[in-house]
Amino acid sequence: MASIPKTLGDYVVLPVQLPQLPSLAHLPAATHFLYVRRNAPKIATADDERSLFLANVPVDGTEEHFRTLFASLVGPGRFESITFEEERRRAAKAKTDNSDDGSENDSDDDDSDDSESDFDGFDAVLPRQAATLADLQSRKRKREGGHNGKARRDDSHKAAAKQLRQQATLPTTWPRSLRRSGSTAVALFADAKSVDVVLKAVAKAHKSAQYPEWPSVEGASSLGAPWLAGHNRQAYPNRESLRESVDAFFVLFNQQEAAAADLARRLRNVPDEDGFVTVTRGTTGGGGRGAPARQQEAAAMRAKQLAKQERQRQDMTNFYRFQLRERKKEEQLDLQRKFQEDTKRVQAMKEKRGKFKPEA
Template identity: 35%
Template sequence: MAPEKATKPKGSKSPPKTVADFTILPLTLPSLSGLPGQCKNAKHYIYVKPHAPSIPTATNERSLFIANIPIDATESSLRALFADQLGGSMVERVEFDSPIPAQPMHKRWKTDQPSQDKGDKRGKKRKRKEEALVAEGVVEDEDSALPSIWPGELHRSGSGAIVTFVDKRSARGAMKEIHKAAKELKLISWKSNNAALGVERYKSHTTLTYPPASTLQSSLNAYLTQFTALESMRNKLRKTSRSVPDADGFVTVSRGGRAGPARVEDAERKKEELEARKKKNAVKDDFYRFQNREKRKEVEMGLRRRFEEDRKRVERMREGRGRVRPET
């Protein structure tokens, strides 16, 4: 069913259809309970243009940039907007600005251990990163995190989004339908999937702030289970670092003292290998031409100096041989 055209009252000035490179598309917001009558059928204007960032990417030609999105916009609501009311274009993904409140960044908790064959093939850098991740702190996921105290996510006023379509044809078709809707003043209704807005949102926030004890208990149990497993992994890593020298031949001194004697032979061998490597990579004395010339001069001066010393010693021997020593 085609959307109806908006009736323009006499004497009213129609809003602009474009500003700069953006096309202005009016959306009719749904009415909320608790609001006065004049707030019904309120208009919200979004600004759409082809996405053209300063650093081009592979998805530029099949994406649109939308500014001033509704505060309750979600990926599913934007998908429904283009699929139902703007030509049926297929959306691949939607990227928003940071919501309010921001989503918690959970670290990945990996319970399965890699096999021995895979561990031998991994490089030293990757091993070092995984060890640092283990020793970093408690890993949280959705099970061990505290329950959310807000019913849904909202965006800041004036936030933007990048809508990426499945192909270039869908992006061009969506932009064409936006131009047509803005020109003909079609009624585009905004359908939000987030029902917790207005007073109901804060009522839900008050209820979620005090969750039941069973929900908190399950979250705490998951947190403590991960903490115990991670603490054992950190202790194992500390014990290994106390006795095994690193690439430079140093042994890590960690909290709690040494668990056993350090491997002195391995440390000395690492030190010798490091010195041999430095000596091998050092600049040699006969690398440049002037070094060879200076070296030959030094050898020649040494020969001359020894020749003069030998000549003087022979002269002293001859003088001593010709003298008559009286008997005493």
């Protein structure tokens, strides 16, 4: 057997003996290589000193697997938690979406990550018009510099919508989800000293050539033939549960369609701050697709918007003291100019009257 390198670049190599399969008992046990280094992200956090970055995570790896693995290396009580690559991406995506929407992140929602994993790709089949109009409304609220309180749903509405989405999600067809091959994770330990202890334990395992075994977690379904057999069973769910999921999905679809139609009616013919009118599609009385907003209605709305801006400008005309002084000075100059003009006009009339000679 070729010698196993201790390091690979910045990483420390941690060989892990995979369990022997009954069908391959005549072959030597396979070895999986984990690559470990101190966590040093681009954006530093408070937990970097007590965390390790793991690369080439096994496809069936779970938190219980790594808890047992590190317990076999350094004893129990040092490993705290682990965050896999998929969870970090979902958290980053949710944070980006919340910042784009101008809403706060609900950090007290314990099962937010689970709900996001269940709904991956779910919104892609919901009404496209609803998503487009919702995005348009959120961008208009940002330009106005405020939040529409009516647009924010209360907690009970959120809970009902979340329950409906969960019910509309189709049952999974795999008894156990697997991770992407070669994925990464960040393992968090009790303190910075535990990280040093783990790295020393890996170096000690290389010297003794006694490598830890990949643990078998109780309650987790096996891979291989049992995993595929479970997939075949779950690929044909109960008709009743399937019908309930489909019914819930169409209820959610119809709700968003109705919300999109209501939002389209409210956004129709409403010009933005630049005077542009968003053209939205509606429905006529006959049920067909409606035409864009009529030109007369758009012109009336534009005139109304200009009148509103003129009133706002007039309200701000005499708001400051220097504006009052300037206005009074202009009025005084205007009175002086009119007085001079009247004086010249009277003088001209007097001269003209003095030269008047009546006919004999």
